[in-house]
Amino acid sequence: MPSILKGNAVVGQSGGPTSVINQSLIGVIDEARKTAHIDQLLGSRHGVRGIIEDKFVSLKDIKSELLERIALTPAAALGSTRDKPDHEYCEKIVASFKKHNVRYFFYIGGNDSADTARIVQELARAENYELRVFHIPKTIDNDLRVHDHCPGFGSAARFVAAAVMGDDRDNASLPGVKIDICMGRNAGFLTAASVLARRRPGDGPHLIYVPEVPLTEDKFLADVQAAYKKNGRCLVCASEGTRDPDGRTWTERLASNLDVDMHKNIQLSGLGTLGDHMAELVKTKLGIKRVRSDTFGYLQRSFPGFTSPVDAHEARLVAREAVKFSGDGSIVEGSVAMKRVSNSPYRIETFLTPLNSVARETKALDPSYIANGNDITDAFVQYARPLIGELPPIGTLDEV
Amino acid sequence: MPSILKGNAVVGQSGGPTSVINQSLIGVIDEARKTAHIDQLLGSRHGVRGIIEDKFVSLKDIKSELLERIALTPAAALGSTRDKPDHEYCEKIVASFKKHNVRYFFYIGGNDSADTARIVQELARAENYELRVFHIPKTIDNDLRVHDHCPGFGSAARFVAAAVMGDDRDNASLPGVKIDICMGRNAGFLTAASVLARRRPGDGPHLIYVPEVPLTEDKFLADVQAAYKKNGRCLVCASEGTRDPDGRTWTERLASNLDVDMHKNIQLSGLGTLGDHMAELVKTKLGIKRVRSDTFGYLQRSFPGFTSPVDAHEARLVAREAVKFSGDGSIVEGSVAMKRVSNSPYRIETFLTPLNSVARETKALDPSYIANGNDITDAFVQYARPLIGELPPIGTLDEV
Numbered sequence: 001m002p003s004i005l006k007g008n009a010v011v012g013q014s015g016g017p018t019s020v021i022n023q024s025l026i027g028v029i030d031e032a033r034k035t036a037h038i039d040q041l042l043g044s045r046h047g048v049r050g051i052i053e054d055k056f057v058s059l060k061d062i063k064s065e066l067l068e069r070i071a072l073t074p075a076a077a078l079g080s081t082r083d084k085p086d087h088e089y090c091e092k093i094v095a096s097f098k099k100h101n102v103r104y105f106f107y108i109g110g111n112d113s114a115d116t117a118r119i120v121q122e123l124a125r126a127e128n129y130e131l132r133v134f135h136i137p138k139t140i141d142n143d144l145r146v147h148d149h150c151p152g153f154g155s156a157a158r159f160v161a162a163a164v165m166g167d168d169r170d171n172a173s174l175p176g177v178k179i180d181i182c183m184g185r186n187a188g189f190l191t192a193a194s195v196l197a198r199r200r201p202g203d204g205p206h207l208i209y210v211p212e213v214p215l216t217e218d219k220f221l222a223d224v225q226a227a228y229k230k231n232g233r234c235l236v237c238a239s240e241g242t243r244d245p246d247g248r249t250w251t252e253r254l255a256s257n258l259d260v261d262m263h264k265n266i267q268l269s270g271l272g273t274l275g276d277h278m279a280e281l282v283k284t285k286l287g288i289k290r291v292r293s294d295t296f297g298y299l300q301r302s303f304p305g306f307t308s309p310v311d312a313h314e315a316r317l318v319a320r321e322a323v324k325f326s327g328d329g330s331i332v333e334g335s336v337a338m339k340r341v342s343n344s345p346y347r348i349e350t351f352l353t354p355l356n357s358v359a360r361e362t363k364a365l366d367p368s369y370i371a372n373g374n375d376i377t378d379a380f381v382q383y384a385r386p387l388i389g390e391l392p393p394i395g396t397l398d399e400v
Numbered sequence: 401m402p403s404i405l406k407g408n409a410v411v412g413q414s415g416g417p418t419s420v421i422n423q424s425l426i427g428v429i430d431e432a433r434k435t436a437h438i439d440q441l442l443g444s445r446h447g448v449r450g451i452i453e454d455k456f457v458s459l460k461d462i463k464s465e466l467l468e469r470i471a472l473t474p475a476a477a478l479g480s481t482r483d484k485p486d487h488e489y490c491e492k493i494v495a496s497f498k499k500h501n502v503r504y505f506f507y508i509g510g511n512d513s514a515d516t517a518r519i520v521q522e523l524a525r526a527e528n529y530e531l532r533v534f535h536i537p538k539t540i541d542n543d544l545r546v547h548d549h550c551p552g553f554g555s556a557a558r559f560v561a562a563a564v565m566g567d568d569r570d571n572a573s574l575p576g577v578k579i580d581i582c583m584g585r586n587a588g589f590l591t592a593a594s595v596l597a598r599r600r601p602g603d604g605p606h607l608i609y610v611p612e613v614p615l616t617e618d619k620f621l622a623d624v625q626a627a628y629k630k631n632g633r634c635l636v637c638a639s640e641g642t643r644d645p646d647g648r649t650w651t652e653r654l655a656s657n658l659d660v661d662m663h664k665n666i667q668l669s670g671l672g673t674l675g676d677h678m679a680e681l682v683k684t685k686l687g688i689k690r691v692r693s694d695t696f697g698y699l700q701r702s703f704p705g706f707t708s709p710v711d712a713h714e715a716r717l718v719a720r721e722a723v724k725f726s727g728d729g730s731i732v733e734g735s736v737a738m739k740r741v742s743n744s745p746y747r748i749e750t751f752l753t754p755l756n757s758v759a760r761e762t763k764a765l766d767p768s769y770i771a772n773g774n775d776i777t778d779a780f781v782q783y784a785r786p787l788i789g790e791l792p793p794i795g796t797l798d799e800v
Contacts, residue, residue, distance in 0.1 A: 017573045019566075043797070062800055069795025075569035077797050082574065166419075166702035169475035173417045174482065178698075272672015272695055295672055297694035298578075302566035305792025306706065392705025395469025397443070397477050400462055 004329050005130055007103030008040040011059070013076035014047040014109030014116070016140065018152030019159075019307045020315035024108045024136050025078065026071040027319025029059050037327055038104060047081035047109070048116060052092040056100075071316070074302040076108075084112055090119045097124065097131060104132050104326050108319070110139040110150075114335055115359035121333045134322040135335035135355055138315070140301045142189035143362035146353045147337045151318060154311030154387035156183070156300045157193035160237075162391055163296060164197035168204035168235050169394070175233035176290025177224060177282050180205070181275040183300050186241050188212050188365040190300065193384055194237035195376040199394060204235025211241035211249070212365045213373040220278070221285050223374050228288060240274060240295075250274055308389040314338065314348070321350045346386035404729050405530055407503030408440040411459070413476035414447040414509030414516070416540065418552030419559075419707045420715035424508045424536050425478065426471040427719025429459045437727055438504060447481035447509070448516060452492040456500075471716070474702040476508075484512055490519045497524070497531060504532050504726050508719070510539040510550075514735055515759035521733045534722040535735035535755055538715070540701045543587035543762035546753045547737040551718060554711030554787035556583070556700045557593035560637075562791055563696060564597035568604035568635050569794070575633035576690025577624060577682050580605075581675040583700050584639050588612050588765040590700065593784055594637035595776040599794060604635025611641035611649070612765045613773045620678070621685050623774050628688060640674060640695075650674055708789040714738065714748070721750045746786035 011028045013021055025043070032041045043057045044050030057078070070077050085093065097105065097120075107117045114135040124131035137144055140156035160182055171178045184190040188210025195208060206227040209215050215238075227234040242250045251274050275293030282291045318336040325331050334352035341347045369380035411428045413421055425443070432441045443457045444450030457478070470477045485493065497505065497520075507517045514535040524531035537544055540556035560582055571578045584590040588610025595608060606627040609615050615638075627634040642650045651674050675693030682691045718736040725731050734752035741747045769780035 013573075017570055057797060057800070062797075066795050066799055069793050070797065071795075072792065073569055073794045073796065074566040076573040077795075080573040162704055163699050163702075166474040166704040167698055169473055169704075170417055170698055170702040173413075173476040173480040175479075272676045272693070276672045292698070293672070294697035294699065295695065296699070298567055298570055298692070299563050299694065299696070299699070302563075302570040304562055304566040304569075304794065392472065393469050394473045394704065395466050395471075395477075396473065397457060397462075397470065399466055400457070 004037045004327065005103050005132065006037050006039065007101050008042060009038045009104035009106065010042045010044050010051060010097070010102050011106040012044040012047045012050065012108065013078045013080050014107060014113040015080060015082070015138070016301060017075040017080055018138055018140050018301050019074040019155040019303065020151055020312050021075070021108060021138050022073055022077045023071045023312050023315035024138060024151060024319040026067050027316035028106050028323055029062065029067060031320040031323035033060055035323060035327055042100065042102070043078045046079035047083065048085050048089070048093055049081045049083050050079070051096045052089065054096065074304050085116050085119070090116070090123050093120050094123045094127065094129065098129055103130060106134050106136055106322055108136040108138050110141070111144055111359055111362050114355050118333070118355035118359050121355065132326055132331065133333045133355070134326060135358060136319050136322050137335060137337065140190060141184050141187045143187035143364070144358050145361060145363045146357050148340045148348065149338065149387055151311060151315035152301070153189060154308035156190055157196070157384060158308040158388035159300050159303050159306055160190055160193045160296065161196035161388055162306070164194040164205055164235070164237060165391060165394060167294070168197055171204060171233050171235045174290065176292065177228060177234045177236070177288050179236045179238060179275050179278045179293040181238055181240055181293065181295040183296065184211070184239050184241060186211050186364065187362060188239055191237055191239040192365060192369060192376045192380050193388070195381060196384060196388060196391070202231060205237040206231060206234050207236045207374045208376050209236070209238040209242050209374060210365055210370060211239045211243050213370055214243050214245040215373065216245060217281060219373065221281060224282055225286055238274070238278065242274065250277070308387060310387055310389055318350060325352050343382060343386065404437045404727065405503050405532065406437050406439065407501050408442060409438045409504035409506065410442045410444050410451060410497070410502050411506040412444040412447045412450065412508065413478045413480050414507060414513040415480060415482070415538070416701060417475040417480055418538055418540050418701050419474040419555040419703065420551055420712050421475070421508060421538050422473055422477045423471045423712050423715035424538060424551060424719040426467050427716035428506050428723055429462065429467060431720040431723035433460055435723060435727055442500065442502070443478045446479035447483065448485050448489070448493055449481045449483050450479070451496045452489065454496065474704050485516050485519070490516065490523050493520050494523045494527065494529060498529055503530060506534050506536055506722055508536040508538050510541070511544055511759055511762050514755050518733070518755035518759050521755065532726055532731065533733045533755070534726055535758060536719050536722050537735060537737065540590060541584050541587045542589035543764070544758050545761060545763045546757050548740045548748065549738065549787055551711060551715035552701070553589060554708035556590055557596070557784060558708040558788035559700050559703050559706055560590055560593045560696065561596035561788055562706070564594040564605055564635070564637060565791060565794060567694070568597060571604060571633050571635050574690065576692065577628060577634045577636070577688050579636045579638060579675050579678045579693040581638055581640055581693065581695040583696065584611070585641050586611050586764065587762060588639055591637055591639040592765060592769060592776045592780050593788070595781060596784060596788060596791070602631060605637040606631060606634050607636045607774045608776050609636070609638040609642050609774060610765055610770060611639045611643050613770055614643050614645040615773065616645060617681060619773065621681060624682055625686055638674070638678065642674065650677070708787060710787055710789055718750060725752050743782060743786065
C-alpha cells in the first residue's frame with residue numbers, strides 16, 4: 001500500500017455560484033479537520049486567481065456556528081472567478097502549490113473547473129511534483145457528463161418550479177400570455193424543471209422550450225395560439241438558450257439585429273431581451289393584449305432560504321467524499337460523482353470518475369425527456385422530482 | 401340601535417394579486433360563517449367582472465382543509481380584474497346586487513378598488529337600496545393613504561429583501577455592477593425594502609433609487625462610479641418607476657426612443673428594458689466590464705412558500721374585521737386600516753376609515769425615509785423590519 005502523502009491542501013470555488021456551493025466548501029473543511037494527511041487547509045480567494053495572487057485564507061479553525069451559517073448562504077463564500085486558465089496560468093498554479101507545499105487541491109466547479117484541475121494535475125506530474133486533485137461538482141445547469149445530477153441543480157430547480165407554480169396562479173388570476181425565461185445555457189435541465197410546477201390538468205407551464213430542440217418564431221407563435229385557445233391563457237417557460245434551426249440562440253440573433261437598428265446608447269444585451277422579444281411577438285403577431293415576460297435571472301442560483309434539502313445534503317456529501325478519496329494513497333485525481341441506485345425510495349451512491357470524463361464537453365437533456373419540441377415528459381419528472389424536495393402547498397377553488 | 405340588515409354577501413378580489421390576498425379571502429369566508437346577518441356568501445369571479453357577468457361561486461361550505469391551502473396560495477383564487485368600472489358599469493353592479501339580494505360587498509384591493517366600492521355604495525344609496533360596502537386593503541405597492549401599511553407589502557418586501565441579500569453575496573463572489581429592478585409603480589416602498597438586505601458595513605444594496613426622487617443619468621453614473629470605487633463592486637436597486645426630473649419615467653423615455661429607432665418587430669416594452677438600459681449605460685459610459693441586471697418581476701407578488709408570517713396574519717385579520725364591522729348596523733361603508741400602536745414590540749390596531757379617504761390618490765414614501773437621493777434611512781428600516789419577519793441566516797468568511 002502506498003504511503004500517505006502529507007502536506008497542505010487548497011480548496012477553491014469557481015464559475016457561477018449556486019445556493020449550495022458553500023455546503024461543499026463546509027464539507028471540505030469539516031472532513032479535512034478529521035484527516036491526518038492534510039496539515040493546513042487554505043481557501044483560495046476567487047478560485048484559481050487567489051492561488052496565483054497568493055490570496056489565501058486559513059480555514060481549519062473557523063467555529064462551527066459560523067461554518068453552518070456559511071453553509072446556508074448562497075454564492076461562493078471564498079469568492080469565485082470566471083478565469084479560464086491557459087497553460088501559463090496553470091504553471092503559476094503549480095508553482096504556488098510547490099511554494100506552499102500544497103499536495104491536495106479541491107476545486108468546486110463545473111466542467112471548466114474540472115478541466116483546469118486536470119491540466120494542473122498533469123503539469124504537476126510532468127514536473128514530478130506529487131499533487132492530488134479532486135473536482136467537486138457544482139452547476140445549476142446540471143450538464144456534467146457521467147454525473148447523474150449535479151449539486152446546485154436541485155435548489156435552482158426547486159426555485160424555478162416554485163416560481164412557475166406561483167406565476168401560474170398569477171396568470172390564472174389575470175389571464176393572458178406569460179413568458180418566463182430560465183437559465184441553463186446550452187442545457188435544458190433547469191427550464192425543464194418548470195414542469196414540476198404542474199399539479200393538475202390545465203396547470204401551466206403550458207409550453208416548455210429547451211435549447212436541445214430548435215424553435216422557429218412560427219412554431220412558437222402557433223404553439224402559443226393553440227395553448228391560449230385551449231386554456232384561455234398560456235404560461236410559457238423558455239430557456240435563455242432557445243435556438244433557431246441554424247444553431248444560433250434567439251438572443252444572439254436579436255443582438256445582431258439590435259446592433260444594426262438601434263440607437264447606439266441602447267444596445268440591449270442584458271438578460272431581459274429574449275423574454276421581452278417573445279412577449280412583443282405574441283402581442284403583435286397574435287393580437288393578444290395581456291402579454292408579460294419575466295427573466296428569472298440570478299435569483300435562480302442565489303435566492304436564500306429556499307434550497308432543496310436533498311441538494312444541500314448532497315453538496316456537502318460529495319465534498320466530504322472528495323476529502324476521503326484524497327486519503328487513499330493510490331488515487332491521484334478524479335471528480336466525485338453520484339449514481340442513482342434507486343428512485344423510489346430515492347437513493348444515490350458516490351464514486352470517483354476521471355477528471356477527463358467530466359472536463360470540457362457537457363451533456364444535454366436526453367431526447368426521452370422532451371416531447372413535441374414544446375413539452376417535457378414524465379420520465380424527466382421522475383428523474384427530477386426527488387432532487388427538489390417538497391414544494392409549498394397550493395389550493396384552488398376548482399377543487400371545490 | 402338600528403336593526404341588523406340580513407341578506408347575501410359578495411366578496412371579490414381586484415388588481416394585481418399578492419402572496420396573501422387569499423388570506424383575506426379566507427378571512428372573509430371564515431368570519432362570514434360565524435355571522436347571522438350574512439346568508440349566502442358569493443365569490444365573484446375576476447372581481448367586479450364576475451358581478452356583472454353573473455359568475456359567482458358559493459363559498460360558505462368549502463372544507464377548512466382546502467381553505468387553509470388556498471390561504472397559502474399566491475394570487476387571487478377567485479380571479480382578479482384590471483377593469484376600472486365607470487358609472488354605467490357600477491349601475492350594473494348595483495342591479496346585480498339587487499337581483500341577488502346582496503346587502504354586503506367586501507372588495508379586496510387597492511385604491512382603485514376602494515374607489516369602485518365607494519361609487520357602488522353611493523349609487524345604491526341614491527336608489528335607496530340598502531348596501532354596506534367594505535374595502536379590504538391589498539397592495540404590494542403599500543401606497544394606500546391612511547393605512548400604516550397594506551397587506552401584501554410585507555411578503556413582497558420580504559421577497560425583495562431576501563433576493564437582494566442573496567444577490568449581494570453573488571455580487572461579492574463575482575464582483576461587478578449589478579442592477580435589480582423592483583416593482584412599486586409610483587411608490588418607492590418595495591424598492592426601499594431592499595435596504596433590509598444589509599447586515600454589515602459594505603453589504604449591498606449600495607445604491608437605492610425610488611420614484612419619489614428624480615434621477616438623471618449623470619447622477620446615476622456618478623453614484624455608481626463612486627460606489628464601485630469604494631467597494632470594488634456595486635449593487636443597485638432601482639424602482640421600475642425611476643423618473644427623470646421632468647416627471648417622465650425612464651421606461652417611458654426609453655419606449656419613446658425605441659419607437660422611433662427600432663425595428664418594428666422589436667418594440668421592447670417589456671419589463672426588462674429599464675434594467676438592461678441601466679446596465680448598458682454603466683458598461684458604455686463607465687467602462688466597467690461585468691455589469692448585469694435583473695428585473696424581479698412578478699415573483700415579487702407570486703412566489704409561494706416565502707410569505708411574511710406577520711403579513712399573512714394581518715391579511716386575514718383585516719378581512720375578519722371587515723365582516724365584523726358589517727354586523728354593526730350603524731356602519732354602511734369603510735376601509736379596514738391598521739394603525740401602529742407600538743413598534744417594539746410590534747403591535748397594531750385596526751380601525752375603519754371612510755372609503756373616500758383611501759380611494760383614488762395614493763401616498764408616496766415619506767421624505768424622511770430617503771437620503772441623498774440614492775439611499776434609504778434607518779427610519780424606514782424601523783418602519784419596515786417588523787413587517788417582513790425573520791430573513792434567512794447569512795454567514796461570510798469576513799466574520800472570521
